[in-house]
Amino acid sequence: MMDNKVLAKKWWHNAVVYQIYPRSFCDANNDGIGDIAGIISKLDYLQQLGINIIWLSPVYKSPMDDNGYDISDYQDIAAEFGTLAEMENLIAEAKQRDIQIVMDLVVNHTSDEHPWFVEAKKSKDNPYRDYYIWRQPQADGSAPNDFHSYFGGSGWEFDATTGDYYFHQFSKRQPDLNWENSKVQAEVHNMMNWWLDKGIGGFRMDVIDLIGKEIDQKVMANGARLHPLLQEMNKATFGHRDALTVGEAWSATPEIAKLYSDPARNELSMVFQFEHITIGWHPQHGKWEPQAFDLIKLKKVFTKWQTELADNGWNSLFWDNHDLPRAVSKYGDTGEFRVESAKMLATALHFLKGTPYVYQGEEIGMTNVRFDSIDDYQDIESLNLYYERTAAGVPHEKMMEGIYANGRDNARTPMQWNNEINAGFSTAKPWLKVNPNYTEINVQAALNEPDSVFFHYQKLIKLRKEQPIMTYGQYIPLLEDHPDVFAYLRAQDDDRIVVLNNFSAKKVILSLPAEVQYIKGQSLISNYQSHHSLTDEITLQPYESFAVAYKQPVA
Ligand code: TEU
Ligand code: CA
Numbered sequence: 001m002m003d004n005k006v007l008a009k010k011w012w013h014n015a016v017v018y019q020i021y022p023r024s025f026c027d028a029n030n031d032g033i034g035d036i037a038g039i040i041s042k043l044d045y046l047q048q049l050g051i052n053i054i055w056l057s058p059v060y061k062s063p064m065d066d067n068g069y070d071i072s073d074y075q076d077i078a079a080e081f082g083t084l085a086e087m088e089n090l091i092a093e094a095k096q097r098d099i100q101i102v103m104d105l106v107v108n109h110t111s112d113e114h115p116w117f118v119e120a121k122k123s124k125d126n127p128y129r130d131y132y133i134w135r136q137p138q139a140d141g142s143a144p145n146d147f148h149s150y151f152g153g154s155g156w157e158f159d160a161t162t163g164d165y166y167f168h169q170f171s172k173r174q175p176d177l178n179w180e181n182s183k184v185q186a187e188v189h190n191m192m193n194w195w196l197d198k199g200i201g202g203f204r205m206d207v208i209d210l211i212g213k214e215i216d217q218k219v220m221a222n223g224a225r226l227h228p229l230l231q232e233m234n235k236a237t238f239g240h241r242d243a244l245t246v247g248e249a250w251s252a253t254p255e256i257a258k259l260y261s262d263p264a265r266n267e268l269s270m271v272f273q274f275e276h277i278t279i280g281w282h283p284q285h286g287k288w289e290p291q292a293f294d295l296i297k298l299k300k301v302f303t304k305w306q307t308e309l310a311d312n313g314w315n316s317l318f319w320d321n322h323d324l325p326r327a328v329s330k331y332g333d334t335g336e337f338r339v340e341s342a343k344m345l346a347t348a349l350h351f352l353k354g355t356p357y358v359y360q361g362e363e364i365g366m367t368n369v370r371f372d373s374i375d376d377y378q379d380i381e382s383l384n385l386y387y388e389r390t391a392a393g394v395p396h397e398k399m400m401e402g403i404y405a406n407g408r409d410n411a412r413t414p415m416q417w418n419n420e421i422n423a424g425f426s427t428a429k430p431w432l433k434v435n436p437n438y439t440e441i442n443v444q445a446a447l448n449e450p451d452s453v454f455f456h457y458q459k460l461i462k463l464r465k466e467q468p469i470m471t472y473g474q475y476i477p478l479l480e481d482h483p484d485v486f487a488y489l490r491a492q493d494d495d496r497i498v499v500l501n502n503f504s505a506k507k508v509i510l511s512l513p514a515e516v517q518y519i520k521g522q523s524l525i526s527n528y529q530s531h532h533s534l535t536d537e538i539t540l541q542p543y544e545s546f547a548v549a550y551k552q553p554v555a
Contacts, residue, residue: 027426036082050461070111100201133167152384202243221251254308261313288402306475315354329368343527344545418444521550
């Protein structure tokens with residue numbers, strides 16, 4: 001058995017992070033939009049769940065073109081979310097419950113209403129001009145090149161005042177910052193220290209793999225300057241504080257992830273990689289033409305990341321976030337086996353090596369939504385791509401299926417607190433319609449049901465605190481070619497945990513691998529009442545999932 005090189009222990013190694021999308025979490029002043037006061041009112045609920053970090057999606061001043069991922073003042077709070085005083089109160093109230101607040105750092109771009117951009121647009125020799133990326137039109141007046149925006153259309157927007165185009169990877173109201181400019185780096189470092197001095201626990205870094213872009217070389221992600229920029233940022237801000245930093249890196253491979261998260265490199269704590277997400281996308285049409293679920297492919301991705309980051313890096317573990325469909329809809333069952341499959345997904349993820357992230361509502365098995373009309377949808381990405389793709393000939397029904405499967409609004413319907421009007425999220429009309437299934441799927445019902453998905457998450461989070469093997473044990477895949485079962489071991493000294501997860505609605509007769517035949521162990525968690533004695537063959541119920549701790553018999 002290969003002994004793990006023991007990583008220097010960090011507080012976030014056995015922490016569990018809860019992501020809050022503030023617009024949809026809880027609306028305390030009943031204007032239809034979630035707010036900071038609403039989050040404070042739910043801190044006891046989060047403490048009961050057992051999480052100790054909240055990743056808070058942006059609450060800064062913003063015109064809300066991209067629901068706050070377009071920031072116009074990094075050091076003030078959007079009025080619809082509350083005030084700076086309320087934000088400081090949230091940090092204090094959370095800390096009293098041993099919960100750290102990790103803020104969302106969105107510095108690949110700002111809002112076009114940020115004072116830096118308002119100035120930059122005024123003239124070519126404005127002191128802020130080079131905070132952004134400007135290029136002259138081509139001879140015929142067209143855009144400098146054929147770059148596309150992630151949110152549809154060209155990545156270049158013409159500015160009539162100065163006759164140049166500016167670059168925007170996302171919406172035209174999210175102009176990319178020019179990270180070659182040392183003034184931009186200094187401004188961002190100062191802002192980060194201002195927040196760290198307020199006692200936040202760290203940062204999630206939005207599309208951080210893009211800040212090293214080299215436009216003229218057509219390099220977007222993983223530019224040569226990316227890691228030097230992160231090492232400078234680490235040194236100038238969070239490096240000398242015990243912060244959690246997680247970079248969103250859609251382009252990351254395990255090799256690249258090591259560059260970010262190898263502690264010896266003094267960059268970040270970990271990254272969000274998305275290979276387990278994009279394997280379900282169409283090679284050409286991406287998320288809009290979802291592919292059939294393939295568990296063997298998914299297992300290969302998990303095994304690759306678990307083994308390659310084992311000893312010199314750190315994994316983040318997640319099914320969901322505010323950009324992704326609900327896990328139980330994408331990987332589980334939303335009908336008869338919704339609860340079993342939601343619990344199975346939780347167990348399958350939380351026993352892996354890394355820091356688990358729970359997205360708001362995942363802990364009660366919230367599902368995707370199917371609104372009748374495109375007009376019920378709000379997300380700029382879905383709307384822009386709906387109109388662009390249908391105008392290009394994609395049938396309405398086909399595009400709607402893509403939105404139903406992978407649209408970002410699936411994760412943004414209001415948190416379902418109870419079965420009262422608007423699911424207890426607000427007494428006003430919510431900014432986005434509530435999922436009609438809130439009458440059955442809500443926090444109140446979950447807290448009243450000892451066997452609910454909530455208490456399964458609570459138990460997993462508690463186990464992570466109690467079982468160091470869950471944090472530091474070696475990951476060993478089992479049954480890698482089984483089409484329905486995701487099985488693996490965690491090993492540390494002579495301690496073992498075996499985790500078996502039936503990812504199907506079928507009963508599965510499973511021949512156990514030799515390593516785990518006839519073991520006598522202690523059941524740590526299960527999503528069915530009955531427990532198996534592990535002989536040589538067992539029958540797994542639909543979506544059955546359990547973990548057993550045992551001592552490795554001395555050979
Ligand atoms: O997302 C980055 C990003 O690329 C995703 O929007 C992704 O392209 C898409 O969701 C996959 O279909 C980050 C934030 O998480 C997202 O909410 C923002 O819209 C985006 O950056 C711009 O800040
Ligand atoms: Ca509100």
